[in-house]
Amino acid sequence: MSPVNKILAEYPKLDSTHGPKDRETVLSCLYEAMRNDIPGDIVEMGCHVGNMTICLLGMVKELGADKKVYGVDAFQGLPDKTAPDLTNDNCNRVDGGLKCSRKQLVENITGFDAGLMDKLVILEGLFSEVTGYPDQVCFAFFDGDLYESIKDSFDIIYPRVSPGGIICVHDYSNCHYPGVRAITDKYMSGKNDVCTIKSGVLIINKEGQNAGV
Ligand SMILES: C[S@@+](CC[C@H](N)C(=O)[O-])C[C@H]1O[C@@H](n2cnc3c(N)ncnc32)[C@H](O)[C@@H]1O
Numbered sequence: 190m191s192p193v194n195k196i197l198a199e200y201p202k203l204d205s206t207h208g209p210k211d212r213e214t215v216l217s218c219l220y221e222a223m224r225n226d227i228p229g230d231i232v233e234m235g236c237h238v239g240n241m242t243i244c245l246l247g248m249v250k251e252l253g254a255d256k257k258v259y260g261v262d263a264f265q266g267l268p269d270k271t272a273p274d275l276t277n278d279n280c281n282r283v284d285g286g287l288k289c290s291r292k293q294l295v296e297n298i299t300g301f302d303a304g305l306m307d308k309l310v311i312l313e314g315l316f317s318e319v320t321g322y323p324d325q326v327c328f329a330f331f332d333g334d335l336y337e338s339i340k341d342s343f344d345i346i347y348p349r350v351s352p353g354g355i356i357c358v359h360d361y362s363n364c365h366y367p368g369v370r371a372i373t374d375k376y377m378s379g380k381n382d383v384c385t386i387k388s389g390v391l392i393i394n395k396e397g398q399n400a401g402v
Contacts, residue, residue, distance in 0.1 A: 192251040193220050200247050203240040203297050206332075210388035211359065212244055215330055218355045218392055219248050222328040223256075227353045229325030234316055234342040235332035236260030237287060239294045245330070246298065246305040259323060261312045264290050268315070273336040274368035287334075316341040326350045332359040336368030343376040352396040361391035 190198070193216045197209065207215075219231065231249070236242045245258045266288035291313055298305050312319045316338060326349045331342040339358065350356060358373050360366040373391060377384065383394045 191220075192248055193217050195251060196244050196247040200244055201297075201301055203238050203243065206237065206240050207359070208388075211390060212241070214387045214390045214392070215241060215357050215359075216244055216248060218357050219245060219328045220252075222353070222355045223248065223252055223254055225353055227327040227351050227355075229327040229349070229351045229354060230257045230259060230323040232259045232261065232323065232326050232329040232346055233332065234261050234329065234346065235334065235338065236262045236294060236311075237332075238289050239297045241330060241332065242294070242309070243298055243301060243305065245328075246308050249308050250302075250305060256327070257308055257310050257323070259310045259312055259321075260294065261314075261316060261319060261322075262289075262291075262294075263315050264288070264294075264313060267334060268338065271336055271368070273371045274366070276365055276367060316345060322346070322349065324349060327354045329354075329356045330359065331356060334360060334366055334369065336372045339369050340372045340376070343372070347376070347395075350395045354395050354397075356393040356395070358391040358393070360389065362386060362389035 196216055197213060231245050233242055242260045249256050266285035269284045291311060312321050322345060326346060329346045331339055333339050333342055360369045361373055383397060385392045
């Protein structure tokens with residue numbers, strides 16, 4: 190069984206934030222980056238209760254890789270929306286929604302496999318304020334839901350992504366989160382990286398040719 194299928198079958202689903210297709214897309218991209226020996230660590234911008242974090246850690250464990258997963262979150266609920274995030278249908282999340290705690294994240298991971306914690310670095314704080322990001326990144330998952338949060342994710346992480354590395358932007362095709370697409374298109378405009386959309390996730394292969402994973 191491939192590591193992607195093993196994790197999909199055996200690792201817990203902690204909440205309803207992502208469907209199975211999202212998980213498969215993100216894990217396939219991470220597997221691709223790791224199989225290609227892209228240097229650097231793994232970053233999740235918006236780790237919340239660890240639904241995806243546990244899968245990212247699982248891949249590091251399954252492949253026996255010498256990499257860390259950096260989970261970044263303020264655990265204070267979503268920051269306030271700005272104009273590009275507003276929709277006409279009022280269906281997107283309320284400001285301050287998704288509040289959770291670092292404790293909950295840690296308990297979710299240790300409750301399944303305490304050994305996974307050796308590979309996790311939690312950076313607690315606003316994306317723009319926290320320090321300790323890795324210098325080199327092979328794979329990043331952007332899941333901050335909002336224009337300013339995704340902007341911060343690009344500003345901080347994109348320059349650290351190694352050539353051939355992959356960024357997955359969640360909710361890129363989700364009409365309830367228009368700010369995600371607006372800032373992603375703006376940031377990527379004029380760049381030559383290969384971009385593909387799969388199950389609503391935008392896959393960016395930096396300076397690579399391989400975003401069809
Ligand atoms: C949709 S949830 C992430 C779900 C998570 N990836 C998972 O798999 O469970 C979005 C998270 O991003 C965090 N977040 C959004 N903008 C942020 C910012 N600017 N700084 C820190 N955390 C932020 C929120 O606190 C929230 O926990």
